Amino acid sequence: MTAVAELFHPDLNPTLRRLGERPRGAGRAGPSEEDRQVRESVWATLAELDGLRGPGLLDTAELMGPGLYQSPFLDTVFAAELLAADGRFGAELDRIAAGELTLAVAMREHGTDEPDQPAALTVARDRVTGVRRFVAFAAEVDHLLVVGGQEPVLALVPVRQRGVRTRRQDDLGRGDLYEVVLTGARARLLTSGGHYATALANARLRLAAHLAGIARGAVELSAAHLKDRRAFGAPLARQQVLAHRLAALAARTTAVLTFARTAARAAGTGADVRLPAAQALFLAADLAREAAAEAVHLHGARGLTEECDASVFHRRAAVTALTLGTPAGLRRLAATLLANAHTV
Amino acid sequence: MSASLLDHDPVLTPAQVEFRRQVRAFFAEDRVRELAEEIAGYPVGTEAALLPVYRWLGERGWLAPNWPVEYGGAGLGAVEAAIVTEEMTLAGIPDDVHVLSIDIVGLFLLLKGTEQQKRAHLPALAAGERIATVLFTEPEAGSDLAALRTRAVRDGDGWRLSGSKVYNMKSQYGDVALCAARTSDSPVGMHGITLFLLPLRSPGVHVEPVPSYANDRFNLVVIDGVRLTEADVIGRVDDGWALMNEMLQLERTGIDFHAKARRLLDLVLRRAAETGRLADPAYAIPLAELDAKLRAGHALAWQMVRDLGEHNPDPVASAMSKWYVTELFQPILTAAADIDGMDALLTAWDGDAPALGQLEAGYRFGPSHRLASGTSEVMLMLIATNGLGLL
Numbered sequence: 001m002t003a004v005a006e007l008f009h010p011d012l013n014p015t016l017r018r019l020g021e022r023p024r025g026a027g028r029a030g031p032s033e034e035d036r037q038v039r040e041s042v043w044a045t046l047a048e049l050d051g052l053r054g055p056g057l058l059d060t061a062e063l064m065g066p067g068l069y070q071s072p073f074l075d076t077v078f079a080a081e082l083l084a085a086d087g088r089f090g091a092e093l094d095r096i097a098a099g100e101l102t103l104a105v106a107m108r109e110h111g112t113d114e115p116d117q118p119a120a121l122t123v124a125r126d127r128v129t130g131v132r133r134f135v136a137f138a139a140e141v142d143h144l145l146v147v148g149g150q151e152p153v154l155a156l157v158p159v160r161q162r163g164v165r166t167r168r169q170d171d172l173g174r175g176d177l178y179e180v181v182l183t184g185a186r187a188r189l190l191t192s193g194g195h196y197a198t199a200l201a202n203a204r205l206r207l208a209a210h211l212a213g214i215a216r217g218a219v220e221l222s223a224a225h226l227k228d229r230r231a232f233g234a235p236l237a238r239q240q241v242l243a244h245r246l247a248a249l250a251a252r253t254t255a256v257l258t259f260a261r262t263a264a265r266a267a268g269t270g271a272d273v274r275l276p277a278a279q280a281l282f283l284a285a286d287l288a289r290e291a292a293a294e295a296v297h298l299h300g301a302r303g304l305t306e307e308c309d310a311s312v313f314h315r316r317a318a319v320t321a322l323t324l325g326t327p328a329g330l331r332r333l334a335a336t337l338l339a340n341a342h343t344v
Numbered sequence: 345m346s347a348s349l350l351d352h353d354p355v356l357t358p359a360q361v362e363f364r365r366q367v368r369a370f371f372a373e374d375r376v377r378e379l380a381e382e383i384a385g386y387p388v389g390t391e392a393a394l395l396p397v398y399r400w401l402g403e404r405g406w407l408a409p410n411w412p413v414e415y416g417g418a419g420l421g422a423v424e425a426a427i428v429t430e431e432m433t434l435a436g437i438p439d440d441v442h443v444l445s446i447d448i449v450g451l452f453l454l455l456k457g458t459e460q461q462k463r464a465h466l467p468a469l470a471a472g473e474r475i476a477t478v479l480f481t482e483p484e485a486g487s488d489l490a491a492l493r494t495r496a497v498r499d500g501d502g503w504r505l506s507g508s509k510v511y512n513m514k515s516q517y518g519d520v521a522l523c524a525a526r527t528s529d530s531p532v533g534m535h536g537i538t539l540f541l542l543p544l545r546s547p548g549v550h551v552e553p554v555p556s557y558a559n560d561r562f563n564l565v566v567i568d569g570v571r572l573t574e575a576d577v578i579g580r581v582d583d584g585w586a587l588m589n590e591m592l593q594l595e596r597t598g599i600d601f602h603a604k605a606r607r608l609l610d611l612v613l614r615r616a617a618e619t620g621r622l623a624d625p626a627y628a629i630p631l632a633e634l635d636a637k638l639r640a641g642h643a644l645a646w647q648m649v650r651d652l653g654e655h656n657p658d659p660v661a662s663a664m665s666k667w668y669v670t671e672l673f674q675p676i677l678t679a680a681a682d683i684d685g686m687d688a689l690l691t692a693w694d695g696d697a698p699a700l701g702q703l704e705a706g707y708r709f710g711p712s713h714r715l716a717s718g719t720s721e722v723m724l725m726l727i728a729t730n731g732l733g734l735l
């Protein structure tokens with residue numbers, strides 16, 4: 001087991017799944033102090049293990065899946081790639097790797113916006129104005145990387161300043177999504193807007209791996225329950241129809257994860273992976289949501305209770321699945337890229 | 345959309361078409377529409393119980409239109425009952441209390457109860473003034489209901505009832521419950537089960553919440569030596585299993601599940617039109633497919649209603665109807681996420697949510713339909729065995 005795998009050890013998953021969880025309709029309430037501390041210590045350990053940079057990011061994203069670990073990880077490494085492409089942010093990249101600097105990527109104004117077409121942003125010299133919604137951990141991170149417009153402007157915006165206001169959104173995941181209002185907020189503009197599509201594709205592969213990890217967690221939780229739950233004189237695990245359904249989900253999970261890993265390796269050699277990244281992500285999004293719904297179903301009515309982790313999988317998978325584009329939007333993107341690749 | 349679909353039901357009699365028109369006009373009244381909006385915005389922890397709309401329906405005999413007038417119904421048939429169920433759900437009025445009180449417990453009493461039991465309960469249920477709930481499931485007996493352990497032992501000329509019932513709904517508001525208990529031991533679990541009418545407000549009945557992640561909670565009902573009499577037995581002693589199977593099949597047409605799925609899909613279609621995505625084939629084609637499947641489910645559910653109306657129910661086809669339509673919830677809800685993107689995830693309590701947060705609430709409630717009123721696997725088992733002679 002790698003050191004990062006040790007950190008996300010299955011024994012810790014039940015705790016991780018509940019971190020930062022707010023009650024329904026909690027409005028602006030932040031996470032509990034205890035949750036905040038646990039989150040910080042997991043983050044610090046991840047940094048100590050050098051888990052915030054390098055070639056292992058995709059596998060780390062997968063390992064975080066079964067614990068439904070909520071953190072700025074996916075956004076921070078997405079933003080770091082754009083900072084690196086700019087070339088002037090060596091100090092910030094070192095601080096990111098050391099776990100001292102976290103970022104959120106902010107590209108949507110409306111829930112219906114797709115990340116391939118970031119919402120408009122008004123830029124006046126080093127000031128930005130606009131609204132961004134569904135920004136993960138906006139109130140906790142140090143900087144926002146605000147993406148704006150078709151040939152995107154990338155603006156690095158410190159969160160703690162007068163021109164930035166955040167409001168927690170009350171969502172199905174009950175976690176940390178925020179609306180951010182930028183009013184003439186001070187920003188540093190990056191020169192790496194041309195790298196956005198590539199960085200987005202790489203981020204999609206990591207997200208696909210994370211969703212595959214969520215699917216794996218949902219399958220493992222369900223398998224454990226079926227072994228435990230007795231009906232008709234035997235464990236439910238003996239019901240072939242149920243066992244086969246979990247086996248099929250496990251096979252799909254393995255295929256999707258391998259697809260994402262293979263594409264990430266190709267990206268490392270300079271290949272254009274926008275198409276496989278979009279494809280891996282919609283496959284993973286569908287898979288994670290199906291596996292989570294199946295987990296609820298296989299737990300019976302107990303799966304619908306607050307107490308049962310299957311319900312957490314079901315809620316969180318639905319949110320995570322959409323963070324870098326809806327499956328319909330990704331299918332349409334993949335179709336366009338396929339058409340471009342097959343002109344006669 | 346659904347209105348035009350339902351208007352052209354070719355097999356309704358002119359009187360039934362007129363009945364539907366009147367029922368729909370009732371549900372379109374301001375007071376009903378305002379109530380539906382209020383319910384969608386209920387604070388956390390508030391859920392629908394004895395809604396005034398049930399009383400308004402009850403005043404017309406429409407809450408249980410298929411019951412005789414003397415018990416508070418309208419003396420009509422299964423078709424009219426299905427019309428009320430369908431219109432109620434399409435109007436956004438929760439039907440859980442209605443299903444439990446009228447379609448399950450009320451129907452049990454109507455068909456199998458003594459005259460005394462009917463007089464004691466049916467008029468109040470049909471008036472929307474009393475809630476009856478169902479206590480079948482136990483912690484260790486769900487799909488395998490014959491494994492139930494709640495026990496009624498002879499106590500003089502009556503019974504003493506003890507056990508735990510879980511995952512039941514609305515018992516916190518209920519007056520009376522239909523409770524399955526073991527009255528005789530037998531090597532075959534299905535033998536020796538009896539159905540009782542349990543007064544829920546008895547001193548020995550403890551109702552505790554089992555929080556669900558949907559809006560409505562489950563309950564754990566602990567029954568601690570409650571004394572019942574012969575008059576509380578429904579049907580014959582030890583004959584509960586046959587009774588439960590017979591009655592649950594009568595309730596199963598799929599019409600209620602279809603209406604819930606249709607209401608959700610109509611919300612998604614409306615949002616697709618509002619956002620312009622209905623004009624975009626990438627979004628519209630999957631919706632067209634879901635719409636097709638739901639229309640097939642609608643046709644099948646109505647066939648079940650008509651069969652029931654002609655006293656000729658088909659248990660295999662009813663299982664198909666329930667299974668077919670409840671499998672559509674998950675794809676409808678993921679389609680909602682494609683149409684509204686992350687907005688579909690906002691709760692009613694956020695303030696920015698489209699469609700009053702009903703898509704988010706629908707997502708949380710989505711998996712319950714494949715479990716409630718007979719799980720998908722139970723339906724498939726019925727089809728495979730009784731329908732195809734397999735297994």
Ligand SMILES: Cc1cc2nc3c(=O)[nH]c(=O)nc-3n(C[C@H](O)[C@H](O)[C@H](O)COP(=O)(O)OP(=O)(O)OC[C@H]3O[C@@H](n4cnc5c(N)ncnc54)[C@H](O)[C@@H]3O)c2cc1C
Pocket residue numbers: 229231232236239241242297298299300301302304477478479480481485486487488510511512513712713715716717718719720721722
């Ligand atoms: C919304 C909702 C409302 C409910 N309301 C009530 C109520 O008011 N009163 C009441 O008494 N109960 C109620 N129930 C409980 C319901 O009847 C049970 O959930 C149902 O009988 C299944 O039992 P279980 O939950 O214990 O699941 P289990 O029996 O533990 O089953 C777990 C999973 O395994 C599957 N499974 C089980 N056995 C087999 C098999 N042999 N072959 C293949 N698959 C199998 C099931 O389909 C399910 O997916 C409600 C449930 C829901 C979801």
